[in-house]
Amino acid sequence: MNTLIEMQGITKDFIQNDEIIHALKETNFVAEAGDLIAIIGPSGSGKSTFLTIIGGLQTPTTGKVLIGGEKFSQLNLKERSQVRFDKVGFILQSSNLIPFLKISDQLFLYNKIKRNKPNQARYESLIEKLGIKKLVNKYPNELSGGERQRVAIAKALYHDPMVILADEPTASLDTSRAFEVVKLLSRETKEQQKATIMVTHDERLTEYCDKVYQIVDGVMTRKK
Amino acid sequence: MTLISAAVIQGAVTASDDTLQVYELSDFIQTLPGYGAQVLTFSIMIGFLILIVAFVLGIFIYVLTIQKTPMFGVMKAQGISNGYIGGSVVMQTLIITAFGILIGLVLTIVSGIFLGGVVPFSVNPVFFVGITLAFFLFSVTGGLFSVRAILKIDPRTAIG
Numbered sequence: 001m002n003t004l005i006e007m008q009g010i011t012k013d014f015i016q017n018d019e020i021i022h023a024l025k026e027t028n029f030v031a032e033a034g035d036l037i038a039i040i041g042p043s044g045s046g047k048s049t050f051l052t053i054i055g056g057l058q059t060p061t062t063g064k065v066l067i068g069g070e071k072f073s074q075l076n077l078k079e080r081s082q083v084r085f086d087k088v089g090f091i092l093q094s095s096n097l098i099p100f101l102k103i104s105d106q107l108f109l110y111n112k113i114k115r116n117k118p119n120q121a122r123y124e125s126l127i128e129k130l131g132i133k134k135l136v137n138k139y140p141n142e143l144s145g146g147e148r149q150r151v152a153i154a155k156a157l158y159h160d161p162m163v164i165l166a167d168e169p170t171a172s173l174d175t176s177r178a179f180e181v182v183k184l185l186s187r188e189t190k191e192q193q194k195a196t197i198m199v200t201h202d203e204r205l206t207e208y209c210d211k212v213y214q215i216v217d218g219v220m221t222r223k224k
Numbered sequence: 225m226t227l228i229s230a231a232v233i234q235g236a237v238t239a240s241d242d243t244l245q246v247y248e249l250s251d252f253i254q255t256l257p258g259y260g261a262q263v264l265t266f267s268i269m270i271g272f273l274i275l276i277v278a279f280v281l282g283i284f285i286y287v288l289t290i291q292k293t294p295m296f297g298v299m300k301a302q303g304i305s306n307g308y309i310g311g312s313v314v315m316q317t318l319i320i321t322a323f324g325i326l327i328g329l330v331l332t333i334v335s336g337i338f339l340g341g342v343v344p345f346s347v348n349p350v351f352f353v354g355i356t357l358a359f360f361l362f363s364v365t366g367g368l369f370s371v372r373a374i375l376k377i378d379p380r381t382a383i384g
Contacts, residue, residue, distance in 0.1 A: 052380050057301060057379050082305070084302065085304065088302075113304060
């Protein structure tokens with residue numbers, strides 16, 4: 001199997017009011033190509049800490065994160081930001097779309113920053129597969145919640161990252177839309193051989209996931 | 225008894241008697257009662273008006289950018305560099321300011337055309353250039369303050 005991202009002996013402690021809080025206790029975690037992994041747990045359990053550490057948004061107290069076999073968590077702020085830009089795709093709760101850009105430009109923003117040409121073939125295939133072809137000339141506020149999350153998935157996949165990190169991607173959706181989004185996420189993860197890690201509090205969604213981990217009080221255990 | 229209280233003459237004064245004093249025209253205007261005080265009052269009013277507008281402009285640009293903090297948090301989480309975001313903010317500030325000043329200048333000149341006959345109105349190029357520069361300076365300063373705030377945004381805010 002092809003390991004895309006892994007955590008080795010990660011812990012995260014905070015100091016709050018002179019008291020040490022173990023937000024994440026010793027955690028080892030591996031995500032392989034084609035894996036859709038759900039992280040479930042009550043709020044305040046350490047899910048967000050897990051996601052921010054694996055995404056390089058904060059550094060662990062001990063241990064390390066490797067992405068594509070290369071060091072990630074030990075890099076400095078700027079280098080981590082660069083690695084995120086190239087190798088990680090984010091799908092966030094309320095959608096990570098920029099309000100002033102048309103849907104097509106949301107995707108092409110990546111090329112604008114990279115100063116290269118849009119990958120037209122990849123763009124066409126993504127908007128086709130995610131069913132957002134009719135929306136490309138609209139702005140995010142003209143879209144429904146489900147449409148926005150489909151665009152967010154397209155945006156996260158467009159630059160061909162190794163890993164997709166999704167933070168409650170179905171939070172604002174009703175059940176049928178939520179299932180639809182997770183199914184799409186599962187299909188794209190398999191087809192494109194990405195590793196997708198989805199933090200959610202909705203346990204019904206885990207039926208589409210290959211692995212399920214639960215975090216309770218900073219301790220992560222495999223559920224499926 | 226003096227028959228003449230004052231006379232305005234174009235060109236040099238060649239003859240005068242002891243009862244009359246000779247002034248240059250510009251010095252004479254200054255001696256008119258209340259003239260200096262009035263001009264000074266208006267100049268101060270106009271000057272402060274411009275200063276306040278420039279200041280408000282700077283604050284406006286700052287607030288405009290700060291409102292988008294959550295969006296910048298998301299962009300930073302996605303790995304878009306501070307340099308790119310900061311550069312875009314400054315560039316867009318300049319574009320907005322340039323358009324604003326251009327519209328302002330056009331409206332000023334149009335007002336001048338309509339007011340010309342009724343209200344004394346003059347276009348002083350030196351003032352206009354000065355005011356334009358001040359507006360640019362203040363809006364870029366506002367932009368730079370917001371860039372400083374953007375640098376401090378923690379991308380973690382995008383999650384949870």
